[in-house]
Amino acid sequence: MSNIKVTSLIKTFGGANVIDDVSFTVAPGEILVILGASGCGKTTTLRCISGLEQPTSGSIVIDGKTMFDANVNIPPEHRHLGMMFQSYALWPHKTVYGNIAYGLGKLSDDEKRRKVRDALALVGLSGTEDRYPSTLSGGQQQRIALARSAAARPKVILLDEPLSNLDAKLREQMRNELRKLIKELNMTAVYITHDQSEAMALADKIIFMKNGKIEQEAAPRTIYARPATRAVAEFIGSATFLNGTMTENAAEGATIDLGNGFKLSSSLPLSASKGAAQVAIRPERVKLSRAPTGSPNEVRGQVANLIYLGEHTEYAIDVGPTRIVSRSQLELEPGANVFVRVAPEDVIPMPAN
Numbered sequence: 001m002s003n004i005k006v007t008s009l010i011k012t013f014g015g016a017n018v019i020d021d022v023s024f025t026v027a028p029g030e031i032l033v034i035l036g037a038s039g040c041g042k043t044t045t046l047r048c049i050s051g052l053e054q055p056t057s058g059s060i061v062i063d064g065k066t067m068f069d070a071n072v073n074i075p076p077e078h079r080h081l082g083m084m085f086q087s088y089a090l091w092p093h094k095t096v097y098g099n100i101a102y103g104l105g106k107l108s109d110d111e112k113r114r115k116v117r118d119a120l121a122l123v124g125l126s127g128t129e130d131r132y133p134s135t136l137s138g139g140q141q142q143r144i145a146l147a148r149s150a151a152a153r154p155k156v157i158l159l160d161e162p163l164s165n166l167d168a169k170l171r172e173q174m175r176n177e178l179r180k181l182i183k184e185l186n187m188t189a190v191y192i193t194h195d196q197s198e199a200m201a202l203a204d205k206i207i208f209m210k211n212g213k214i215e216q217e218a219a220p221r222t223i224y225a226r227p228a229t230r231a232v233a234e235f236i237g238s239a240t241f242l243n244g245t246m247t248e249n250a251a252e253g254a255t256i257d258l259g260n261g262f263k264l265s266s267s268l269p270l271s272a273s274k275g276a277a278q279v280a281i282r283p284e285r286v287k288l289s290r291a292p293t294g295s296p297n298e299v300r301g302q303v304a305n306l307i308y309l310g311e312h313t314e315y316a317i318d319v320g321p322t323r324i325v326s327r328s329q330l331e332l333e334p335g336a337n338v339f340v341r342v343a344p345e346d347v348i349p350m351p352a353n
């Protein structure tokens with residue numbers, strides 16, 4: 001069962017497919033985050049779901065009802081969606097009550113009052129009906145904006161970078177709160193952002209988009225530990241990419257020879273069958289020691305340079321002609337000899353080009 005089903009979605013602007021055959025589903029109560037660089041098509045996808053943008057082709061089904069296909073195009077106001085967009089700021093000249101009640105449409109005054117009261121209780125701001133947005137903190141305003149989106153109790157809420165106007169600290173606090181509230185309200189959510197840590201913290205599932213296509217769809221942990229492509233590995237966290245020659249490749253794992261006396265084994269198979277191969281390793285997974293530990297994938301290197309970052313130091317280690325980045329708490333000087341190791345399960349195969 002899914003609450004949102006997008007199938008073969010295409011949107012063309014001026015002859016170019018900015019959404020290029022995108023399909024995904026969102027389960028009831030799930031938070032889907034669409035992540036990707038500016039211009040990858042996130043907003044356009046969300047606008048198609050909301051009905052603000054008309055797709056070129058494809059279909060969109062929400063809660064079992066077809067909202068768009070070749071024969072149907074339900075207008076936004078009849079899709080019963082909650083929307084929280086960056087550009088939908090609160091009206092400064094309306095009270096909290098006025099802001100929330102405005103979106104409720106044609107209801108009796110009593111019903112409106114009840115719904116506003118319920119929505120404010122949900123976000124923990126009961127009793128603020130008569131206040132103006134400017135008398136509330138940034139975080140409280142954000143909660144009012146969510147109350148406004150949720151007041152009609154939509155099953156599905158769409159959020160487009162709703163936290164981007166907040167400062168870093170408040171942003172972090174609000175994203176946790178937002179996730180909690182969406183879960184408490186039992187809403188299905190599609191959230192778009194280009195901030196990877198926001199995506200990680202909020203999502204049950206992440207879709208990574210590039211050039212209007214989905215590069216990977218997976219749980220946050222999987223996206224981080226098993227990025228499917230170089231673009232995903234680069235966007236989420238940082239990584240060193242190593243090229244070598246594959247010497248072994250089986251379902252239980254693979255070995256690539258980096259050509260500097262360092263053979264790296266991976267506990268995952270490589271997608272190529274023979275020849276050149278590429279793997280990625282995360283700096284925080286590259287371990288350093290002054291003496292060898294006897295672990296697999298261990299090699300001697302030399303500290304080329306370092307950046308002290310407080311909780312750890314980022315080292316560039318030269319292993320022959322290969323430079324590997326490591327984040328370590330070890331204190332080493334430039335030029336120091338060091339042993340570098342990376343567990344086979346942390347050697348991530350990249351697709352063959």
Ligand SMILES: Nc1ncnc2c1ncn2[C@@H]1O[C@H](COP(=O)(O)OP(=O)(O)OP(=O)(O)O)[C@@H](O)[C@H]1O
Nearest residue numbers: 013014018036037038039040041042043044045194
């Ligand atoms: N109305 C339009 N007319 C022409 N091109 C458009 C229109 N809307 C979007 N585009 C183009 O479609 C592409 C995708 O835009 P979209 O806004 O969906 O990207 P995005 O991933 O949300 O980016 P951002 O994070 O910057 O908002 C961009 O190249 C954009 O220039």
